[in-house]
Amino acid sequence: MSDNHLALTGATIGAGGAIMVGLADRHVPAERLPSLIEGLSSGDAGPAVAAVTTAPPADDLGDHRAWIDACYAGTDLGVIIGRLTAHPAPEARAAAEEIAGKSPTSLAVTLRSLRTAARLSGLRAALAQEYRLSAALLRLPDLAEGIRAQIIDKDRRPRWSPVPPNLVDDLFRRS
Template sequence: MTSEDVLIHKHGRVGHISLNRPKALHALTLDMCHAMSAALTEWADDDEVEAVILDHAEGRGFCAGGDIAFLRNSALNDGGTSGRKFFHDEYQLNHQMFTYEKPIVAFMDGITMGGGVGIALPCKYRVATENTRFAMPETGIGLFPDVGGGWYLSRLGGRLGQFLALTGARLDGAECLWAGIATHYLPAEMVAEAKSRIIEKPDRISGVLSEMPGSPPKARIEENADKIIKHFASDSYEDILASLEADAENNGSDWATKERDTLGTKSPQTCKVALRQLAESAKLDDFADNMRMEYRIASRVLTRPDFAEGVRAVIVDKTNDPKWDPATPEGVTDELLDAIFAPLPDNEEWKPLGG
């Protein structure tokens, strides 16, 4: 399987995958997922390949996400059939990368959001730069932080994962390193040199990256760490909103006011789904079980009203006036959440590649 939107090479002992869809900020299509998966499968059995580099060919993005227009079209026109296929195979790629036995080095030199997070965070080495813009912005379009988001976000310290999942906040490269999302930080001008050195010495990637010059600036989000722990402590969405509201109204907190107002624009359904998703994922020991859970969620929320409406308002019409259904957190009942998280019939459940 090949795709012109993914450039696949070998440089001596290193496999090289470059996303090549710059006009769409390298957002993933189904063909791109298949091409990447095929390359990784081939290199897994190739004794000459010791490591893999993952980057983007040109433009501002590392990877801005999945093919949202395709998914919305599926929700509106085929009952979600092709969209579920996309999620299924994308999640297989995510799992394949998570369990890959050879080290993968992801260069997150640019926008890394949604589906881009799903292919960056499984990698053993995750390199951020001053250009990195990391986010899981799904609450703004009625989806949810998928592609393994439940696993990764729930394992960040200080309730940072819950904060990122609900608000869609963007982190720069220094903040990604501070949070543990990135393993290394490099100035963008050093990225090409780092790749060359890895190609020369794929057996000592950690040393190569650690020896590169350049230090990150102070992580700005660190200043708000205590506020995040305080206000996002609960797995109840209503509790989080009440905490922010109290600080905003009683203490005049600009930060609490900003985050309260941000959450006021998000899908209540997605926010409650995300909190349950992270709470459930934190209990899991197997990444495959996490992806199985996320596929169940994806299969349901894809065709619920908020997704098509959120994409319309934010991406298609750009009016930023989504009409959420349910419109309030109280309207998102436990019964609705139970239905979204319920197991699928055995023949419809997600399975790992080859499973």
């Protein structure tokens, strides 16, 4: 469920978190990149990568895994926000506040996209779905409202225009 937390809040992670959620396989510190390049140019990739791989630095994501997994289970965004709000961990309540400020339409599409991508045939199909959904979201009013609130007026108070659930269904039928 850590991927749901990252997608819905926009939280950032370090190398350990990236490995934990499957975005990376190994940690190679920047200062070891020249050695990696040298090893790759002179032989097999496996031993070259193994020679420069280190344990990733500690990451907060792993420390919060228990409440993240408990709160983000399921497909109902309202239930997820309710769990986050009710959880005793201050980080869970902060996540609920962060999510509450985002476009309801974008949140619904994001959560559903995560669920459907897991059932797609592979990366190519997931990226194609992501592209089609992103293009469709560009045509909805929340993009302009988010830009207005953050960049133009800088009031940081977007007035979202949530779309009906059947429109979200339509976005996925087309993608």
